[in-house]
Amino acid sequence: MKYLLSGKLYCGYCEAGMVGESGTGKSGEKHHYYICSTKKRKRSDCNKKIVRKEWLENLVVNETIKHILQPDKVALIAKRCAELSAKENSQNEELKYLPKRKKASII
Ligand SMILES: [Zn+2]
Incomplete structure (x- = not known):
């Protein structure tokens, strides 16, 4: 299962990353959601509730x-x-010398 927001989603309470997780409900149906990584690790140290994957994405x-x-x-x-x-290219020292090298190799 691909979680589109992995690495892009942060908890508003503790600023830790939110990670994708899945679980199976009592009816046997699989659920996918994002959970604060602090909450996932320690289970109680953050108040952020889990967020349904499909709804958020x-x-x-x-x-x-x-x-x-x-x-x-x-x-x-x-x-x-x-x-x-263009700005990055103008600051790249290597690129400045390439035309000179090209000219030299032609001669
Ligand atoms: Zn959190």
Whole structure:
């Protein structure tokens, strides 16, 4: 079972990571949920209740589509990524010497 929010979700009470876990109910039905890792380890040291996986992942995906995966936002993100990449490339000493090496190898 893949937990989409693993490594991206933190407990609002104790700031520990939330981890995916599953359990089987009395009826034999399997449940998937996220649990605060502090609570998982110590069982009582955090007040965060478990959160149903499907409910939370649907919420996050829908809000991401609504607020981020919109044409204007995607264009802005692409522009900023290109600017950041260009800045990193201009600061990369190795890349500065590549054109010189290329020229030298042609001669
Ligand atoms: Zn917690």
